[in-house]
Amino acid sequence: MQDSHGRTVDYLRLSVTDLCNYRCRYCMAPDGVEKRSHQEILSVEECVEIGAAAAACGVKKIRLTGGEPLVRRGILDICRGLRAIPELEELCLTTNGSLLPALALPLREAGVDRLNISLDTLLPDRFSSITRLGRLEEALAGIRAAEAAGFQNLKLDTVLIGGFNDDEIQDFVNLTVDHPWEIRFIELMPMGPCADWERDCFLPGQTVLQKVPALEKITSQGVARRYRLPGSAGTVGLISPLSRNFCGECRRIRVTADGKLKGCLHSRGEISLRGLHGAALETAVRKGILQKPRQHHLEDRPSDTPRNMNQIGG
Numbered sequence: 645m646q647d648s649h650g651r652t653v654d655y656l657r658l659s660v661t662d663l664c665n666y667r668c669r670y671c672m673a674p675d676g677v678e679k680r681s682h683q684e685i686l687s688v689e690e691c692v693e694i695g696a697a698a699a700a701c702g703v704k705k706i707r708l709t710g711g712e713p714l715v716r717r718g719i720l721d722i723c724r725g726l727r728a729i730p731e732l733e734e735l736c737l738t739t740n741g742s743l744l745p746a747l748a749l750p751l752r753e754a755g756v757d758r759l760n761i762s763l764d765t766l767l768p769d770r771f772s773s774i775t776r777l778g779r780l781e782e783a784l785a786g787i788r789a790a791e792a793a794g795f796q797n798l799k800l801d802t803v804l805i806g807g808f809n810d811d812e813i814q815d816f817v818n819l820t821v822d823h824p825w826e827i828r829f830i831e832l833m834p835m836g837p838c839a840d841w842e843r844d845c846f847l848p849g850q851t852v853l854q855k856v857p858a859l860e861k862i863t864s865q866g867v868a869r870r871y872r873l874p875g876s877a878g879t880v881g882l883i884s885p886l887s888r889n890f891c892g893e894c895r896r897i898r899v900t901a902d903g904k905l906k907g908c909l910h911s912r913g914e915i916s917l918r919g920l921h922g923a924a925l926e927t928a929v930r931k932g933i934l935q936k937p938r939q940h941h942l943e944d945r946p947s948d949t950p951r952n953m954n955q956i957g958g
């Protein structure tokens with residue numbers, strides 16, 4: 645359905661947990677999140693019910709996210725339940741990849757169509773430093789497991805951080821020469837732990853084109869401007885929420901792991917979906933779509949949301 649600014653909303657990002665086995669410096673506090681009781685987090689049944697209500701409102705694509713969705717107990721049941729919704733065209737999942745060696749095949753069998761795997765550096769020491777708890781080899785093993793399980797068109801999501809990984813841009817782009825992956829460079833957004841980071845950390849996506857002038861423009865996909873090295877197997881995507889605000893093309897709504905519908909990642913506005921079923925749930929989702937804010941204000945100030953990214957899902 646359309647929101648009140650004439651945008652078609654057909655994409656739901658559903659967070660299934662705010663917990664994570666990593667503590668990425670820009671996303672989470674070092675000591676993680678306070679563990680919440682089971683009742684505070686959406687049950688498997690609620691996740692599926694919300695997915696079905698969203699589909700009834702015109703959502704065609706659902707992405708599961710978190711926190712780390714693969715630490716969520718019942719994740720395969722959630723996938724199976726969502727996949728059984730007839731109107732749903734695509735079920736995707738964003739993960740740090742660390743648990744894919746055990747879960748890639750079960751996820752495929754549970755009906756997940758596509759995976760995005762986050763990878764901010766190709767250097768082991770940097771990887772451990774930015775994730776605080778992770779090892780690069782885990783993420784690389786996850787990518788291999790995803791391919792072995794038959795996931796195609798993998799997208800690798802790299803948050804651009806000035807002074808951290810801008811010297812690796814060429815190395816990331818080189819991965820697309822032999823691998824049919826899309827390397828997606830995402831601008832760091834000022835929120836939660838990184839809201840007050842130095843300005844130099846926030847690089848525009850254009851930096852990638854300056855560092856790799858050989859990239860040639862190809863068709864855009866969703867909010868990603870896309871490029872390719874001539875003759876390469878894969879592609880490069882630039883997602884630039886700050887330097888090229890794409891709010892006018894935004895098709896998304898979000899639901900947090902505690903059941904709050906957000907029309908915009910960066911707004912304070914939330915509608916609670918807990919305890920709602922059937923027609924009442926659908927009405928609340930419609931209301932959330934209609935109230936979707938026109939745009940964020942990251943150009944002027946840090947994100948308005950008091951939540952960290954792990955509590956929304958990216």
Ligand code: SAM
Pocket residue numbers: 664670671709710711712713738739740760761762801803830831832833834835838953954957958
């Ligand atoms: N744990 C999973 C992962 O890391 O892929 C899924 C959740 S994570 C919150 C989703 C995405 O948001 C990741 O690619 C992460 O790098 C990105 N992210 C987190 N904080 C961000 C920020 N401040 N700006 C831009 N991207 C951010």
Ligand code: SF4
Pocket residue numbers: 664665666667668671672710711712740762953954
């Ligand atoms: Fe966890 Fe993903 Fe946040 Fe990193 S970005 S701390 S992996 S939720």
